[in-house]
Amino acid sequence: MRGLRFAFGPFVLDPGAGTLLRNGDTVAVSHRGLQLLAALVERPGEILGKAELMDAAWPGMAVEEGNLTVQISQLRKLLGITADGDDWIVTVPRVGYRFIGVIEQLSGAMPKSLPLPDKPSIAVLPFVNIGDDPAQESFADGLTEDLITDLSRTRGLFVIARNSAFAYKGKAMNARAIAEELGVRYLLEGSARRIAGRVRINAQLVDAVNGDHLWAERFDRSLDDIFAVQDEVTGKIVEALLGRLRAPPPRNRPKSLEAYDLCVRARKLMDDSPQTAQEAHLMLTRAIALDPDYAEAYRWLAMNHWMGWVHSGGPTEPARGIALDLARRAVALDPNDAGCRWILAYLLSYERSFAEADAEFAKAIELDPNEADTFAALSDIAVLAGRVGEGLEHIAKAFRLNPFPPGWYYLVRGQAQYAAGEYAAAVETLRRDETYRTSSRRFLAASLAQLGRLDEARVEAELFLVGNPRFTIGHWAMTEPFRDAAMLEHFIDGYRKAGFPE
Template sequence: MQGSRFAFGPFVLDPAAGTLLRNDDPVAVGHRGVKLLAALVARPGEILGKAELMDAAWPGRIVEEGNLTVQIAQLRKLLGPATDGGEWISTVPRVGYRFVGAVIQLSGVKRKALALPDKPSISVLPFLNISNDPEQESFADGLTEDLVTDLSRIPGLFVIARNSAFAYKGKAMDVREIAEELGVRYLLQGSARRVEARVRINAQLVDAASGDHLWAERFDRSLDDIFAVQDEVTAKIVEALLGRLRAPPPRNRPKNLEAYDLCVRARRLMDDTRQAAREAHLMLTRAISLDPDYAEAYRWLAMNHWMGEVHSAGPTQPTRSLGLELARKAVAIDPNDAGCRWVLAYLLAYERSFAEADAGFAKAIELDPNEADTFAALSDITVLAGRVGEGLEHIAKAFRLNPFPASWYYLALGQAQYAAGQYQAAVETLRSDETYRTSSRRFLAASLAQLGRLDEARAEVELFLVANPRFSIRHWAATEPFREARTLAHFIDGYRKAGLPE
């Protein structure tokens, strides 16, 4: 996407890409740090209050002020002294912070257009919430995500993942520009309004190449009919793109709309922070209590259990067992959901039930060849199985379906590049990640060590161990689903050279 960049001293900050360069070399700054720095440099010389800065870095979240203090301290350390010997970021006691350096705003750089697939290609843009109630935002988001899922299960379509669709939320852009960046020809746009027991939905299918509207319709229905409306929209789009009217395959739908809203909100929270994991856990547990037969809630709760414990030392056995139990429950409720299938397959691989895991991934791809997360997760498992070339192909497929993905895609790509001996590429991947995660530093450190850049590697190890103090190479090797000795030895060699503890 296009966007402003900011130059100050030897630095160039690109908030849209999530990158900070010092004399054209990447600086390892985290996602929150990028958000804070972007807010500060966009208004140089102005005092920004602590509440405003916390909202910039943790939108919609309630966080302790100490988190802001830690992030500012880390930014100061990364930036070093300003050109006059002082600090780039000054503290205004009891008020907030101010960026004191001279800033030059640069024009944005347009992303390279992606080639169109050899089949009808579409992205569902985030539906607008046109009600006066901001609480209904999750309803509009859920509608968008469900339409993405419904369309992606239709054979013959190429469908962009929801992460990338939501990269355009709240942004006013030309449909041609969006289509070029995502590499699709068609865009579905719409709006939703939920008022008491009624829902009003407007939807239109646009041919971005010509600007023509291929189909548009307005729905005014009972809220109880919301999923029937989704099915109808999907069928109309399929008819317009493939020339035949076809209803989407049946899905497990929630019976309780509060559970549905909770699940949508929980998915938004599942990032790299423990606080977010706890909040998501509470929401998903509540969703299941409201709707015990809602497969997707079990799926996300299973993954949340896994992600909540997977740092450097690997998940604890009780958490693994519970995550696996929840994933099996999700598949039992809805065996035709590709998301439930790949989550179960992923957890089975970590249990070393490799045959069952491989079959699960194959079934997930059969059910939904557009599910980008399946390919990203499969890349991780395939690389650790020693099939590195396949792993690189899987992660490339994941990025094509999801050009603006979640941060763990970059971790999977960096891991695959390290395994392939592409150390410099791995360094660039792991340092340019716009949602940089502390857990990826171990691969970054190993890649730097293999390049002989030991000082940089040890600096990354130091930062990694701050967040992962229990890490040991021995424990990590015992918990990862390696299938052959050579790949394991390659990772251990890099870790040892970098100075990670045995």
Template sequence: MQGSRFAFGPFVLDSGAGTLLRNDVPVTAGYRAVKLLAALVARPGEILGKAELMDAAWPGTAVEEGNLTVQIAQLRKLLGASVDGGEWIATVPRIGYRFTGAVKEIGEARRKPLPLPSKPSIAVLPFVNLGNDPEQESFADGLTEDLITDLSRTSDLFVIARNSAFAYKGKARDVRAISEELGVRYLLEGSARRAAGRVRINAQLVDAVSGEHLWAERFDRGLDDIFAVQDEVTARIVEALLGRLRMPPPRQRPKSLEAYDLCVRARRLMDDTPRAAQEAHLLLTRAVTLDPDYAEAYRWLALNHWMGWVHSGGPTEASRGIALELARKAVAIDPGDAGCRWALAYLLAYERDFTEADTEFAKAIELDPNEADAWAALSDITVLAGRIDEGLEHIRKAFRLNPFPASWYYLPLGQALYAAGEHQAAVEALRRDETHRTSSRRFLAASLAQLGRVDEARAEAELFLVGNPDFSIRHWAAMEPFRDVAMRERFVEGFRKAGLPE
């Protein structure tokens, strides 16, 4: 996406791309660090309060002030001395921080346009909530997400994933720029208003290359018809883009609109902090109480249990058993849901049931070839099976479908690059995984160690052990779903060099 670029000393910061250059050479900086630096250099000489800076780096998330202190210290180390020999970032005691250097804004930079796929390609932009009640925001978001899912199940279409579509939420929309950034020809945009038991939806399909409006329609229906409207919109788009109406079987829909709203709200929390995921767990538990046959809610509950986010002590054997049971239930309720299939496949791989896991992954891809999360999860399992090139192909496909992905995508990418011996590229990828940094730090430490940067590797290993004090290489190697002994030893070697405990 577009963003401002700032030059100071030998550095150029591109806030939109999330990159920092020193004398035109990329500098490895984490996501939070870039956000903080962007906030500071955008207002040089001004004092920015701690609360304001924490909101810039951790929007919508409650974090301790110590996290800000750590990030500022790392930034100072990264930037080194300023032109006059002082610090680029000055501390204002008890208040905040101030950027001391001279800054020149050098305008916006745009990502290199992505090539168009060989098949009709589309992104569903977040529908605008026109209701007076901000609480209805989740309804508009849910409508957008469902349309993405419905369209992506059509194998003759190329459909951009949810995370990348929502990167444009609340932003001014230049359709040609969005088309180039996402590498799609068509955009669906619209609005929704929900009130007094009715819903009004406006939708239009745009050819971003020619600027032509291919289709537009307004739907004014009872709220109970919302899923029928989604099916109708999907059918009209497929017909417009493919010249024929050929739809996969309709998805199973929730019976309770309240359960649906709860699940939409929970999904928005899933890529955030463990504390947010605990809130999501409560919402999802309520959703399945209201609708015991709601497959998607069971899928997210399964992933929450597997990650251990709903347990104060982290993932346990019992929590993963619960996760597997929930994932199986989700698939049993709705065998045609690709998301439920890949979640079950991933959990089965960690149970060493590789035959069934492979079958479930294959079914997930067959049901929805545009399911970016499935390709990312499959990359993880494929690399640990020793099929490095195949794993790299899977994660690159995930990034193409999801150019602005959730933070966790950088973990399987970094793991695949490490396995391929591309250790510097692995470091750069893993340092972009901020949300799940506790997990990725062990691979970051191993990658740095393989590059001979032992001090940095040991520092990362120590930080990893703060959050994982019981970690041992032997236990990790036994738990991970390796199918290739040589691949397991490649990772073990890096861990040992980084100083992680045996």
């Protein structure tokens, strides 16, 4: 989080800026690696359990323990050994890990808080599951996500995206500090308990600037009324912040709570590994079988196919066709869902149905001006169309709405910076992403090559090809949705200099 820097040995860690320096030079470390290191150095000498660390690096997601082991191993390689010849991070068998270095908290100017928008701004913090059953955690998470979506669709509000809100899950921080980090004035906090066919929800709206509680209420209802409760909470918050109700178009709600739970759980699994994404695929398929009219399940299943996890080797032609059909089905079931719209728009761009794609992107923004993923996806497509300035503006807006975003935002920003000729900035951005697992390495290699750092570029190209052995410049050029010949040639030039196969 913002506002703290930690020095140990030759290193300075700035979690807020997302940087690790060794003797003043930037160390390339993954986003999740930074989150793990921050969790450890904030409590030097303490044993942090594996579950706690996984929640720090993968908030709100169910991941395999092996992912933690891999990230810790990579951190150890990056940090080397202490002056005493020991590892900075020590394994406590069957329990977790401990950071053994001496930490100095640095004084001096702290990063500036994000400026408040010119409209009422709010973040919905993850609702706390106060029931005895840990399995109900997904219910509390789903409630949080739905409230974010509902508020996000209200014009006149500025709403922080889910990914950034869930960065605070399980963390004890005061309201003012959170609001300053996110650049918002208001926070919605709450808890949920689901038991024996009933649900109890406590919610309160806080003005983080002066500490006032603007609204608070407890709901004790039948579980069948859960979506009505969500609508009621949303309406009361909008009324409190805007002074009057401004109801957006109605959403498609699931008819099966089991399908709803499956969809919430699947969303946490999709982008972590091929194994967990396969599990997500099964959950989403089951959700659709339980509720064939549940638009959101089709939306996420479309994205899961597109990501190439279910069909190994990347987004093959069959996977693309299946994904597009699912996305069209999602929009048909819920034409008022901006998430369904932007996913369809993105897939249509890859089919080169550009006019239809542009219309879907515009409709998505009209329906939800706070949907950060829409702007991130639109940035990608705008850059490939040669509209680089527009692409940079879109990804900047996405980051403002989602200050702690998923890794693919860094890929999109780095691509836009490369397209603008800002190669050094692109290198810095792309090294923030988890390049070991994503497509970022090809843009990183091209950026390094354009800077004349050919040895580094070729190393990155070789590492990319290890995970993508069938990659060629020609095939890539045919499959990407370029609309601008000069922009295509600009990327090809960087790839050639980096040594990618033709």
